[in-house]
Amino acid sequence: MDDDRYGSDVLAGFNKRAPRTPPAIVEAVRDLVVEETATGFVGAVLGFEGRFVRLEDRKGRVRIFSLGDGFMIDGKPVALRMPKISTISSPTARTASGSFAVADARARVALPSRIFVEGRHDAELVERVWGDDLRVEGVVVEYLEGVDDLDGIIRSFAPGPGRRVGVLVDHLVAGSKESRIADTVARGPFGSDVLVVGHPFVDIWQAVKPSSLGIAAWPTIPRTMEWKHGICEAFGWPHEDQADIARAWKQILGRVRSYADLEPVLLGRVEQLIDFVTVPAD
Numbered sequence: 001m002d003d004d005r006y007g008s009d010v011l012a013g014f015n016k017r018a019p020r021t022p023p024a025i026v027e028a029v030r031d032l033v034v035e036e037t038a039t040g041f042v043g044a045v046l047g048f049e050g051r052f053v054r055l056e057d058r059k060g061r062v063r064i065f066s067l068g069d070g071f072m073i074d075g076k077p078v079a080l081r082m083p084k085i086s087t088i089s090s091p092t093a094r095t096a097s098g099s100f101a102v103a104d105a106r107a108r109v110a111l112p113s114r115i116f117v118e119g120r121h122d123a124e125l126v127e128r129v130w131g132d133d134l135r136v137e138g139v140v141v142e143y144l145e146g147v148d149d150l151d152g153i154i155r156s157f158a159p160g161p162g163r164r165v166g167v168l169v170d171h172l173v174a175g176s177k178e179s180r181i182a183d184t185v186a187r188g189p190f191g192s193d194v195l196v197v198g199h200p201f202v203d204i205w206q207a208v209k210p211s212s213l214g215i216a217a218w219p220t221i222p223r224t225m226e227w228k229h230g231i232c233e234a235f236g237w238p239h240e241d242q243a244d245i246a247r248a249w250k251q252i253l254g255r256v257r258s259y260a261d262l263e264p265v266l267l268g269r270v271e272q273l274i275d276f277v278t279v280p281a282d
Contacts, residue, residue, distance in 0.1 A: 023076075036063075038070060044057075052065060064271070114139075115165075118168065159194055205218075208261060235248070
């Protein structure tokens with residue numbers, strides 16, 4: 001089986017029945033050895049990437065898991081949390097992605113590599129949460145009007161070692177048009193230097209947790225209705241034209257203050273893209 005360091009749901013298939021007693025909360029200090037219960041992966045804490053903990057097993061393999069429940073120490077369930085660091089006392093000491101902020105950091109000269117995202121709203125959300133990190137890394141994010149011509153766009157960019165392309169696509173699920181496009185790119189001449197990943201949501205709006213909007217769940221919109229218009233109608237918001245849709249998105253985006261307001265499936269995918277495009281050329 002292939003390791004997926006950025007698994008969209010590390011608890012998939014795990015027995016979700018609530019434990020009789022809540023797990024002990026343990027600080028994920030460096031070198032602490034834990035077992036991730038869903039996969040059985042055993043490793044020592046190496047560090048963190050946003051709200052994810054990096055574990056390394058005895059064979060040197062590294063995987064990333066969400067902090068929180070789903071771990072064991074000596075056979076007993078525990079919940080991992082970020083360790084307290086006395087030198088970090090201000091909330092501004094972390095970026096919106098959860099990374100440690102670098103004081104007085106200047107934006108790095110842009111790398112030749114790029115991250116493409118499908119749509120302006122996607123680009124704005126990535127900037128809101130990962131903007132500080134991307135500037136430090138020197139990664140430029142560009143938005144696409146769509147992915148129908150993604151293969152042609154990739155060929156025009158001509159990726160290669162040290163000039164990689166990462167692409168974030170909406171509604172990348174099995175059998176979809178988007179999945180077929182991603183397969184075409186992967187089989188193309190630049191496939192080794194291109195990574196296309198996506199989330200399962202109809203639109204990037206759904207990547208914002210319902211709880212961050214003060215709702216129990218995103219409304220279900222009939223397929224006969226344009227999704228964003230349907231969402232606005234369900235919320236009682238104007239939706240007559242594109243300006244209304246833009247104002248609706250601004251209301252939603254305004255509720256996003258950090259990675260904690262986003263679904264884990266999106267967090268993992270963006271972190272995966274950043275890692276991919278920042279790998280130094282051999």
